[in-house]
Amino acid sequence: MKVPMIMTPGPTQVNENVRFSRATQTTNPDLDLQFYDFYKETCEKIGKMLKTKNEVRVLSGEGILGLEAACASLTEPGDRVLVIENGIFGEGFADFVKLYGGEPFFFRGDKKHKISIEELKNFLDIDSDFKYATVVHCDTPSGALNDINEICPLLKEKGILTVVDSVAAMGGEEIKVDDWKIDIAIGGSQKCISAPPGLTLLSISEDAFKAMENRKVPIASFYCNLLSWKNYYEDKWFPYTPPISDIVGLSTAIDNILKDDNILLRHDKIASATRAAVVYAGLSLYMKDGFSNTVTVVQVPHGIDDKKLREYMVQNYNVMIAGSFGYLEGRVLRIGHMGENAYPDKVSYTLFALQKALEHYGFKCEHDMCKTFLDNSPFVISEKA
Numbered sequence: 001m002k003v004p005m006i007m008t009p010g011p012t013q014v015n016e017n018v019r020f021s022r023a024t025q026t027t028n029p030d031l032d033l034q035f036y037d038f039y040k041e042t043c044e045k046i047g048k049m050l051k052t053k054n055e056v057r058v059l060s061g062e063g064i065l066g067l068e069a070a071c072a073s074l075t076e077p078g079d080r081v082l083v084i085e086n087g088i089f090g091e092g093f094a095d096f097v098k099l100y101g102g103e104p105f106f107f108r109g110d111k112k113h114k115i116s117i118e119e120l121k122n123f124l125d126i127d128s129d130f131k132y133a134t135v136v137h138c139d140t141p142s143g144a145l146n147d148i149n150e151i152c153p154l155l156k157e158k159g160i161l162t163v164v165d166s167v168a169a170m171g172g173e174e175i176k177v178d179d180w181k182i183d184i185a186i187g188g189s190q191k192c193i194s195a196p197p198g199l200t201l202l203s204i205s206e207d208a209f210k211a212m213e214n215r216k217v218p219i220a221s222f223y224c225n226l227l228s229w230k231n232y233y234e235d236k237w238f239p240y241t242p243p244i245s246d247i248v249g250l251s252t253a254i255d256n257i258l259k260d261d262n263i264l265l266r267h268d269k270i271a272s273a274t275r276a277a278v279v280y281a282g283l284s285l286y287m288k289d290g291f292s293n294t295v296t297v298v299q300v301p302h303g304i305d306d307k308k309l310r311e312y313m314v315q316n317y318n319v320m321i322a323g324s325f326g327y328l329e330g331r332v333l334r335i336g337h338m339g340e341n342a343y344p345d346k347v348s349y350t351l352f353a354l355q356k357a358l359e360h361y362g363f364k365c366e367h368d369m370c371k372t373f374l375d376n377s378p379f380v381i382s383e384k385a
């Protein structure tokens with residue numbers, strides 16, 4: 001398999017030390033008590049990354065499992081659930097709510113803007129009778145970054161539990177679970193954390209566990225039941241055999257993040273330099289505000305087929321960026337500069353290849369993207385040098 005340089009918004013590139021750590025000798029994670037300590041330490045490190053004292057659990061399954069597990073564990077038949085959406089993942093939460101018998105109510109934002117706090121406030125003043133609310137930190141298909149720091153405290157003030165999909169943000173964007181009052185924060189291994197796909201991670205507050213314990217109807221799932229993970233350490237029991245090699249790799253990936261003092265600043269600089277490069281070249285960003293620091297989403301120029309463009313980049317430059325899906329299919333290109341992807345050498349090469357592909361299909365860049373990018377990210381360059 002010839003692996004291209006993946007500059008997609010997940011999965012991302014995986015550091016060599018993560019790949020090697022996955023190859024270490026494994027034990028029986030159910031019977032060998034050492035593993036319970038290793039698992040606990042890994043969860044505590046994740047808690048440090050998320051700035052939380054809440055319990056953290058790592059489950060076997062991609063980010064989607066985390067989203068479904070949060071909804072399965074909190075939703076009882078007939079529960080009113082507020083689904084805050086301005087993108088595809090935001091809207092998708094409603095499906096999980098319905099699946100477990102809840103009644104989703106939408107707060108719909110403008111898809112090209114971050115969620116308006118003012119409008120959400122007005123909405124909640126009229127109706128705030130919801131058991132919990134869901135919101136996406138970075139809605140990856142459009143690159144919308146929402147102000148979770150304002151949204152979640154507002155919801156908690158109204159007595160609403162908060163569930164945040166931070167799969168494409170945590171590790172690359174600031175997240176302060178305790179200060180921001182996030183009851184369940186959900187992540188995935190293969191985005192900014194830069195481990196291979198396969199794991200979801202969740203921080204779960206006391207309020208969230210209480211809501212699960214106070215249910216009248218049992219959780220209608222075994223695999224998605226977060227409550228059954230609550231006392232694993234005391235009971236020395238996992239609901240199913242944990243994927244030990246994946247978790248060892250994740251632990252190394254989290255170490256990489258915690259060791260990197262400038263990681264958020266690096267994402268911020270890389271993202272703004274990338275936006276400068278595409279805009280200066282004459283391309284248009286999809287969002288009008290609420291730009292994510294982990295992915296840049298660019299409108300496909302008129303008359304260009306995004307699939308062909310991306311194929312050209314892989315075939316000629318061995319670099320892969322992404323298109324999008326749903327209502328954005330064929331309309332945007334996505335450069336994932338998150339985690340291990342977020343280095344100037346990788347992003348500048350990607351922009352070089354993108355420019356070559358655009359020119360091949362007849363789009364003339366007004367300014368050289370690679371040059372604009374490098375001119376706009378001096379800090380990042382000097383930090384790396």
Ligand SMILES: *Cc1c(COP(=O)(O)O)cnc(C)c1O
Nearest residue numbers: 062063064089138139140167168
């Ligand atoms: C990637 C992603 C997920 C998880 O999706 P997978 O298909 O499991 O990778 C969930 N939410 C967001 C916002 C994501 O970007």
